[in-house]
Amino acid sequence: MFQIENLGEAKFKSPLQLSTVRGDNIFNFVSDSDKLVYDLSMDAYTNCLTNNQEPHCLEKAGPRQHLHFDPKRTTAAIVTCGGLCPGINNVIRGVVMALHYFYGVKRILGVPYGYEGLNPGMGHGFMELTPDKVKDIHQFGGTILGSSRGAQSVGVMVDTLVENHIDILFTIGGDGTLKGADSIGEEIQKRGLDIAVVGIPKTIDNDIDIIDKSFGFETSFDIASPILRDAHNEAKGAYNGVSIVKLMGRDSGFIAASAALAQPVVNFVLIPEQHFNLYGDGGFLEALKKRLEAKHHAVIVVAEGAGQHLFAKEEVKTDASGNVQHDDIGIFLKDKIKEYFKETFPVTVKYIDPSYIVRSAAANSGDSVFCSGLAYMAVHGAMAGKTKFVVGRVNNKFVYLPISAVTKKRKKIDLESEFWFAVLQSTGQPFML
Template sequence: MDTTIKSLGPCEIISPLHHVGGGVEVNFRKDNERVLFSHTLDRDSEPHADASQFSFEASGPREHIFFNPAKTTAAIVTCGGLCPGLNDIIRGIVTQLHYRYAVTKVFGFRYGYEGLIPRYGHTPMLLKPESVSQIHNFGGTILGSSRGPQKIGEMVDLLEEMNIDLFFVVGGDGTLRGAVEISNECERRGLKKAVIGIPKTIDNDIMYLDKSFGFETAFAVAVQTVKCAYVEATGAVNGIGLIKLMGRDSGFISCYAALAGGNVDFVLIPEVPFQLEGERGLLEALRYKLAKKKNAVIVVAEGAGQDLIPSAGNTDASGNQKYGDIGLFLKDKIGAFFKERRTECNLKYFDPSYIIRSVPANAQDNVYCSQLAQHAVHAAMAGKTSMLVGRWHGAFVHLPIALATQGRRKVDPSSELWHSVLESTGQSARLSDG
């Protein structure tokens, strides 16, 4: 596991943070300060004498920086689906650059990577502290977003033409892999440009991070839907509330929404397969639950049960496989199951996905986004590149983008989180006859 962070060269400029602390000493960090990968030890293991191979570089301001603030130009791009906190990230980067480093030329590329391709006609926005001062109160992103790859060479052409020194890329794993290619192309051309990623995924599935921004807001809003589904379920004979939440490959939102909302009887996530039919399948378990308590609430992640649905066989603009709609699939199967048995069933279906992802960030995410933005700026000014900022075991760290995007973080079926869900819902650990 290579955790080495690329650098554009030696840092020989004294940081302006020496002079803007207002008499408060700045906690400068050194590159040899590390955050351990594992904060626990197995009972039979011994501490490693050299933890450098099992640790991440600590984030934070450096005493000497690579870029001269007076001659530095920065740019920001937001890509992929919307997520709470995008405007907070933009605001945090702009204000940190302006007030702490006196970098006053900051551009925002419109509509994702399309904004770096001149033929699309998206004129870059000049971002000032005054123009971003209130954007954190609104959902979405003032820069707009888009999906799909663009030609790396053309994007680097524009970065070179505009003399962009710091390039902040906010997006998911596909976007971040694009950022690595941009960084590699800059290196191939001999261009000294810092490419810094800020991972965006509402599913909380970036590896080696405690959490991604927007996640807490997402499941907090999802909880309200869970409560509404419970009210609907208890208000009818054999009432069923069925909620589909986001989570293509990871069921974190479903798990946390169920735990926080309470009154959930079944949680279905991509990491734990289940069957519909059979004595121990979901439908029989649901029938037993209705017979026992006259209502039930089901939370299902969008990527759950895909083996039960005929494959669409195509991909979206980002190259992700298109998944079948598990929510509508379950709605039809549950209705048919009870109709065949001549049992009354009143099912209410909820799909709040677009509501969840478009709301403004809550207070906790406001703080987290601000901190991510600040650490991203510190890293960029120090000449680090092809990396992202995140939080690991409560400390902010630098991670190589290639390392963080080599897989997806998922719910471990043997973890405390999933066992907490099972204890909260009372559902069987295995909804199958196998």
């Protein structure tokens, strides 16, 4: 289920001066046989015992004693794709530093503007990445390599890797990027090439399946938190004041829900996972009316993908990455609230959309630590010859996962989970709207 593919024999001794002995106070090399159990529940444990089965296990991430690639002859490339996210520069920096200082890899290329940079027809060329060039980039948001959305010819991209003697391709991106990386890996495999493809999951929405969280997510709701505080001040500043804050979350509402928990002044959280009705008994507008009658102010946080069922759509449009383009739920709610209360009592509605400020921020301390760990573990796996894998944390441990395992579906909030129940307890909103 979670088997990691390897390019071949690992015959080069690692330059890392690590140990293989427990108790000598030196970090030990990790073996491919070091596994971590995926499902830690008692039910899963009992089921394995009853059926005499081994549990599903994940390959532990970390430095291997022997490498597939000779560091002195290795060329690596890094590409960043999709929307911006806090921490991309941290990951780029971490990969470059690990390749250069841990393993002595001297030729590291930056691929400009996403997968476009692997298409020579776009004319972007490559950027040489050195420790001096990346040493300060973690202080800034965005990506020094630039990014883009949309697919390029897999054959052309693999041709580019071959022509430039690239041995390892590090892809930093979300669901679409990772699927692209898997396709590149498949083409490499068909051609019998000795090139590793590595994924480092990036999505501000935290919707990559299986892994605990993706980098940048913690920063996103950290940045959103003071915005919610200020939205609360705006709402309280008017009699029957309503503040609507729209946060990112195309298919999953993790940012909206987490920000509301971090800044517990929010009264309603609307997410894509939960359909809600506007009108009628138990509907959102009726619940908002009760809130205003009781407290005379309200703060609403809505994820961008929430409430799309309320729009009459003749056709579904997608962006260059294949993501469904959603209608603006924030403006829609603002208009519907004003319309609903026009005949009831006057309200003052303020609408705030900080989406692009949030996603272009620099990583906070927690994400910065996380990004470095992801980068280092990605480099260790790549140098050992592992391919078509992503690095992530599962059950709070760094592991390697097949790209195909994490791209089967998007991770979403479980409405019966403790997490969502905590949100409902914090906001006081009804279980169903």
